Amino acid sequence: MTDTASLTLDQVFDFAVRVMTANGLSEPHARANAAVMRDCQRDECQSHGLYRLIMCVRTLRAGMVVTDATPEVFDHAPGVVRVDAKRGFSLLALDAGLPLLVEKARASGIAALAIQNCFHFSALWPEVERLAEHGLVGLAMNPSHAWVAPAGGTTPILGTNPFAFAWPRKDGPPFAFDFATSAMARGDIELHRREGKPLPPGTGIDARGNPTTDPLAVLDGAMLPFGGHKGSALSLMIELLAGPLIGDLTSLESMQYDEGAEAAPLHGQLLIAIDPARFTGGDSASHLARAEALLDATAGQGARLPGQRRHEARARTLAAGHVSIPRKLYEDLLALIPEAKR
């Protein structure tokens, strides 16, 4: 027996659907979630691939997510789509709202999609890449749980608040990135704890507000934003835009709602779509070509173009026709399926 399991992308999808439906999630939600896990696994974005099933099942078993919620789409304003996820997972709500968002962005030049009352646990880049595949520029953001202290403070009131951006490219996949506005993703701190590795300085503080490199002390204390007061300001902006602006919870309010269950956070999500053709009309192709020169000048000097590693992994996976995951992880995930359903 090898220590890795080899699965085709279809098998990744089917397996993920099976684990989630066996834990009570409706088929439409399971398929929406599994599609993103499959894409993340394809791009070797391990933390949001099949590994995410652990978090997903924990959330399902905590009983807070509505497992068969039917998202409701509201054509809210000429530039605003609102989708009430009805306390279900966010991705089916995104599927429901995306066509109207694309239509509005093409009609107006810029439009927003507010997903409300959702449990979000995926990476953001697959969501903005979908906008770029329609030829649109995409931005996305959401709060999470209050784990991060603002720059200069010691009390965690901000989420890890991810931000994502995608830009359409004529040849090849979109230029897309996402990042947590915390210095490190929460999952990575947990990985450091499990492996007994110290954190890089600046990642967080202990419960008394002192700098520490001990992962457990940071998990009990507070994480810090990336980039000092600038990253902290961005994180606050994300709280406001994907929280009170759209009528949803801040990370602090989401944490209170959770009551210690450690389930995925309940909150909103904001996506913004922009149509280059509505800014520069028939000239947009030549302007997009100038963007290529900038992206090439970045990658050409040996700087990593954000998303570049993912796209290289994607090419490798598509050529190989399968992905490999640690055998131990595969067995842990299989064990998430109740015995009677295995």
Place this chain on the structure above:
Amino acid sequence: MTDTASLTLDQVFDFAVRVMTANGLSEPHARANAAVMRDCQRDECQSHGLYRLIMCVRTLRAGMVVTDATPEVFDHAPGVVRVDAKRGFSLLALDAGLPLLVEKARASGIAALAIQNCFHFSALWPEVERLAEHGLVGLAMNPSHAWVAPAGGTTPILGTNPFAFAWPRKDGPPFAFDFATSAMARGDIELHRREGKPLPPGTGIDARGNPTTDPLAVLDGAMLPFGGHKGSALSLMIELLAGPLIGDLTSLESMQYDEGAEAAPLHGQLLIAIDPARFTGGDSASHLARAEALLDATAGQGARLPGQRRHEARARTLAAGHVSIPRKLYEDLLALIPEAKR
């Protein structure tokens, strides 16, 4: 003779208008620029107060800016206003486009203003604060000159690319911030050079790509983005959004256009305005109240709320009825007025 000069805000405005018109700028442009310099001086944002006249006059004397350009407004799409600044300064173009941007944001929920072919040299926060004073959320960004190397690279291809955000507050001035996506503002590096002070590590690299704390070596080499690869990704996003998206120059192209004149960069600017009332309707007041709780939780734990220092300075200035600037600066600025016009 004291070593500071005391001026009322009206005197700041009039003096700035006088320096600019004496150097050939049309009255409408001079008044638009002077209004922002006055507001920056009021908030003790020294680098963008009267001090900015030095840069402004250098740009005027370089002969590249069109001193009497009349901005032209285009109602480009339901969610897009475009203003051609016709190679004039940006602020008169902003004045021209702002009413239609506000109208579109209120009608659609979200709208964009693209200012094209402009010379921008002000701080961004006064511009987004104007949107917040209309009850709107504001974002703004622009490229500059290619002074910054992307994370992991050594060749400067990115601008210092400022980003700004403003959020309306019921009582008191808006929550607003702006920051350069470079680790340090270019003007601050120049100040370090003038004062013979070393830079903090991580500010820049020399012409051979090695880390250095020597300001002159960084000015000859490359500045670095704030926050490593995350800040670098944001800077790239700003290049794309306020450059090719709206049909304007990237920082690299602007640098080439400048041909070493060291004038203000020629480029575009993107503003986005969002109307909370179009997202949450009649409930927006209660949601904005929740935002207050978040902002209070930030300031309440001793963390500096972005913009807080400016607002404290504003209150001080308004109470005192005047601002103080170094006598030497005042005399240097007076000397910018040709003798015959003094």
